[in-house]
Amino acid sequence: MDTVAIAKFSQQLIATAIASVDPQRAVLQALKWDGTRLTCGAWQWAGTGRIIVLGAGKAGAPMAAAVESILGARIDAGLVVVKDAHRGDFALKRIQLLEASHPSPDQRGLKAAQQCETWLQQTQADDLVIALISGGASALLPAPAGAISLADLQTLTQLLLACGAPIEQINTIRKHCDRLKGGQFAALAQPASLLSLVISDVVGSPLSIIASGLSVPDTASFAEAWAILEQYGLIDQLPVSIHDYLQHGIRRIVPSHPDGSEPWWGNVHTSIIARNEMAQTAIKHLAEAQGWQVIQDQQPITGEAQVVGQLLGQRLRQLAQSSQTPTLYLAGGETTVNLTGILPHSQGGRNAELALAAALALDGCPNCQIIALATDGGDGSSPAAGAIANGQSIAQARKLGLEPQQALAIHDSYGFWQALGSPIEIGPTLTNVNDLVIGMVW
Structure with a gap:
């Protein structure tokens, strides 16, 4: 198998993965409308009241387009917030698409959150x-609680992104500084029915x-959120408003979030319509159809x-030594980067770093390759979605005068891969189901 065939197959794998979790198709498969009754699996609604569509996330535009194509003029109002450059080519009539900043929240997202609150209260x-929910919504729909300002929330976001905490911990803190998150969106929607369609961008889909x-x-x-901040040594760096709000929550001066015991949860239905496992399955089927043995982690x-x-x-190096047939290793998830040592000019991301570290381990190994891909098309601070590394990457880089260890140390992995022509630059995919790692030996 030559390098041209591998390169072509690699692009097929990436395209297949993204297409398998297309948000528009996922919504169309999940929702059914016969003119009077809306169903989503076993859930159904046949009311005669208003239908309001609200949402946020990188997949918001295609999700909104699908809902509008199903319900049309039956939608009374709608607002979905997407990341900058994530509107796509969708021309919507009933649902307003707004852009806002990600990963740090901004004034546009704040205004959108306020408009959502107004509709929910009515x-x-x-x-x-x-509710159309996908990855990125935490930043795109900020509603700072208590005396917390948007600037304070921006400071908190930068602290959390730099410390290397996983998204589970980051979002635990975020929702305890917000008046919509942690089930409060659902509480505000009462007494209406609430159907949430979710595209999961978190490992295990919690x-x-x-x-x-x-x-x-x-x-x-609130106590768990505080403990995470202590774990990363961030307490002394917190804005005063956030410090005080969390302490008020711990002392129950601020009410706890809805925990599931409230009677109105019977009005709420949530369905995950796309997740990382779906992309893995699509890759597995394609690879097996072309004669590859697949090891799915x-x-x-x-x-x-x-x-x-x-x-x-x-x-992968071990697989290359033992495999008798072309073998594809497949896994999904999301890694973290601790930004210690970063320089002002550095550009990179978790997948580009992962690929660079893998390249060092693969150095000199023939017929080996690893694809590290962010399914949303964006990886950290660079315009890439990740990178493709192989056993020759390090030797090629050193011929160009690049030092891979130095690139890792200052988190400038994008510059490294750009010099080699190996970053994955596919632009916003308008979906988001975490990251994929595809290892290949042949």
Whole structure:
């Protein structure tokens, strides 16, 4: 199998993965409308009240387009917030698409959150709220609680992103500084019915973490959020308003979030319509159809990107020594990057770093390759979605005068891969189901 065939197959794998979790198709498959009754699996609604569509996330535009194509003029109002450059080519008539900043929240997202609150507060018992939720919503729909300002929330976001905490911990803190997250969106929608369609961007798809749990019971507490901040040594760096608000929550001066015991949860239905496992299945079927043996890792990829990349590179090297047939290793998840040592010009991301660390472990190994891909098309601070590394990458880089260890140390992995022509640059995919790692030996 030559390098041209491998390159072509690699692009097929990436395209197949993205297409398998297309948000528009996922919504069309999940929702059915016969003119009077809306169904989503076993759930159904046949009310005569208003239908209001609200949402946030990187997949918001295609999700909104699908809902509008199903319900049309039956939609009374709608607002969905997407990341900048994530509107796509969708021309919607009933649902307003707004852009806002991600991963740090901004004034546009704040105004959108306020408009969502207004609509939620006006709902009646016979109304239906359809929530379209996907990765990125935590930043795109900020509603700072108490005396917390938007600037304070921005400071908190930067602290959390730089410390290397996983998204589970980050969102536990975020939702305890917000008046919509942690089930409060669902509470505000009462007494209306609420249907949430979710595209999961979190390992294992815990609903209380995806988009900081807008429409599901909160399984965490103010004390847990505080403990995470202590774990990363961030307490002394917190804005005063956030410090005080969390302390008020711990002392029950601020009410706890809805925990599932409230009687109105019977009005709420949540359905995950796309997740990482669907993309893995599509890759597996394509590879097997072309004669590859597939090893699908059931353990999610988590942890520090550089450490994970080194371990994956070593595993592929072992496979190259033992495999008798073309073999594809497949896993999904999301790693983290601790930004210690970063320079002002550095550009990179968790997948580009993972690929670079894997390349060092694969150095000199023939017929080996690893694809590290962010399914949303964006990986950290660079315009890439990740990178493709092989056993020749390090030798090629050194011929160009590049030092891979230095690139890792200053988190400038994008510059490294750009010089080699190996970053994955596919632009916004308008979906988001975490990251994929595809290892290949032949």
